Amino acid sequence: MPAGPAGTPFCMLAMTEPEPLLSLEHASKAFAAIRALDDVSLQLRPGEIHALVGENGAGKSTLVKILGGVHLPDSGALQIDGEEVVLEGPAAARDAGVSIIYQEPTMFPDLTVAENIFIGRQPLRSARRIDSRAMTARAAEIFTRLGVPLDPARLARGLSIAEQQIVEIAKALSLNARVIVMDEPTAALSAVEVERLFGVVETLRASGAAILFISHRLEEVFSLCQHVTVFRDGKLVLSRSLEGLEAADLVHAMVGRELPERIPQEQSIGKPVLQVERLTREGVFVDVSLEVRAGEIVALAGLVGAGRSEVARAIFGIDRYDAGRVTIDGVVLRRASPAAAMAAGVGLVPEDRRQQGLVMEMSIARNITLASLTRLRRAGVIRRAVERRFARDWAARLQVKYGRLSSPMTSLSGGNQQKVVLAKWLGRRPSLLIVDEPTRGIDVGTKGEVHRLLEELAAQGVAILVISSELPEVLRLADRILVMREGRLVAEFAHAAASEESIVAAATGQGEAAA
């Protein structure tokens, strides 16, 4: 286990700034009518971790793709080591010493870990044959250097996201990349994995690499990075040393306005909607009893793997359970039947919206109406006009920012995709909404909107069960907080009584006595 430091204090800045390794001058890029990147200049220096923040759609991914040779800028120049380069294709970027660690993992599941690292440039022996032994040995050597015990000869299939990222970093190292771009590497990682990743990144920085680090989590930016650049609507709005900056400054730069704090509202909490009694699934969760009332937001907190999502899936009927029962509005819910749960007025917004919440190839309108089709049909026929009106109505209520309702889901940013998932379920007017990680991978501005939406729903009398790994979110949203650890409910806090410390203590088992 590498126990690298979680970050460096930013007072460690060198006295004289070294020459930039990579320098982008006045780069612009437009897609059709949209200016994705507008006259952006950026310098990456050796031995420096440079944070890039901005809301979804601010142009970060476009910049990443330009540096990775996927897109050519429409105008502007790129210099590496003071020499002008044109990155035509990913191979050119690689040869120029730029490595990109993309947000979506780019593994070959059927190849070994070592091959994933060396694909296209495997070490050779006589007659240009691949020298697998040397390849495995070199991969093993890199993993040793990184301090991670990964077997280079195993297949990549089944690697966790964190392990896949380590493989990507190993790839960058094997290339002797001097510029490393990491596009939201921590989005899907747990705290421990993040810490391990930070250790590795810090090692890279210390060895003189220039790192561009993209993240939505501002705490990470402050603990890891020395320099920050903020994008808004394709333009660079701030680029300076992090010293003397505060999170609020960055948020302000990103959204161009202050975010409102939680508006404390006295909600009228009604009768119980969801009652879960002694729910047990062999080896996953045990004896879970909980209640969510109309108009109440209850948060399930806990470590990843504590069984929170599994409980939600069991309630909704995706997974079976072995004992216990679930009632909705006093009526026992048939187990293992999502259809029954939906008929009873339950909606589930899953953790992984791209895979489970949306049909990415289908239009925005069709995704919104997907769960309400039975309601929209007349004599079994779904009329297009009716469907469109329904979709437009809900998209407007949730303030989804879209071009055309007939565009595919992929045209929306993450935050707007999440709003579509919410719209899909709200269209059914649920009495209970289960939301798993409501704001994962969503920018700060949209995050606030999603929170407000959930609060409004509660005010309208919907019972809401939120699962979240982000404590500020839990503390902001929930009227009550339930903490799970190793498949059991271990603590319950009222909104007023909860603090980050008490929840972490309960979730990790240190606060046993207190809870």
Added chain:
Amino acid sequence: MTGIADAPTRASAVDDANARRLIDLVFRARELGIVAVLALLVLVTALIEPRFVDLTNVQFILVDATIFALLALGETMVVLTRNVDLSIGSVLGLSAFLSADLFGHHHGISIVLVFVVGSAIGVACGLVNGFLTVVGRVPSLVVTLAMLYILRGIDTLVVGGGQVVASSLPNSFIDIPRRTVLGLPLLAIVVAVVIGAGAYYLRSFRSGRELYAIGSNPDAARLAGIPASRRVFTAFVISGGIAGIAGVLYAARYGTIDSTAGSGYELQVIAAVVVGGVAIFGGSGSAVGAAFGALLLNTILSALYVLGVSPFWNQAIAGGLLLGAIALDRGISLQLAAALRRRRTHLGA
């Protein structure tokens, strides 16, 4: 830190090694499984009908299987890249007729030249397939399905109502599939060596491994700077070329060629490839496995014939075998996923 996230995931090298052994075992078991089924099949059939293991019959089965195994090598290269070549049956038919027809028009033409012409016909078809798939960005399923019909149409046009008969072919050509070395058909030996070389190429050369990478994750392949278009194009050209050569061999084997030669071969070859353990959506499998798949399929059909089972059952049984192979694949991958998950849960605890 806002995330109060995770239980520690310790990826210990020991567990990784265990997982790898498991996976290795599964893949070896696949080829061993085919051999075991094959052995059982031959044994049972031979007990009921001893003539099945006559030297002549065995030689016949091997030569027939050889043509399929050769086609399976080309098809494997295409399927590995998450594409499919449905045109090989038609390519084989066209090449078989045109090359055999050469003997009638040019007496004393060199057999080597005939092979060259046959493979050139196949390569030309492969070029079209590859071009439309890669440059035209049309799904290969559609491109090669269209080529299946177009080439068969051309074949019918060229052959007309006629056919090439064995008597118009030189003996030295007819003899190619009949030559044996120590009782084994020479052709089977040569093709076995070719398939071995093909499998070695796929396993041990960069461009070979890149075919796996492309099929495993096409987007990642592009981001990794793999010349995916060129590789896929090449796979189609090779598949076409192989189908062209197989056409010449078909002519030598059967002597009589009409416009239906090779009809339906494409599906039988794809069945063999899948039975042999090549994933239909690309990324994994081996040319050797595919060759064994072809051998198994041919042996079954031959066994059914020898046992006097109605030909009606042939196709039904081939289909059943295909379903069985896919069910096995699915079962294995579920088991594998479950095993990996269990491993993860242990560590997560």
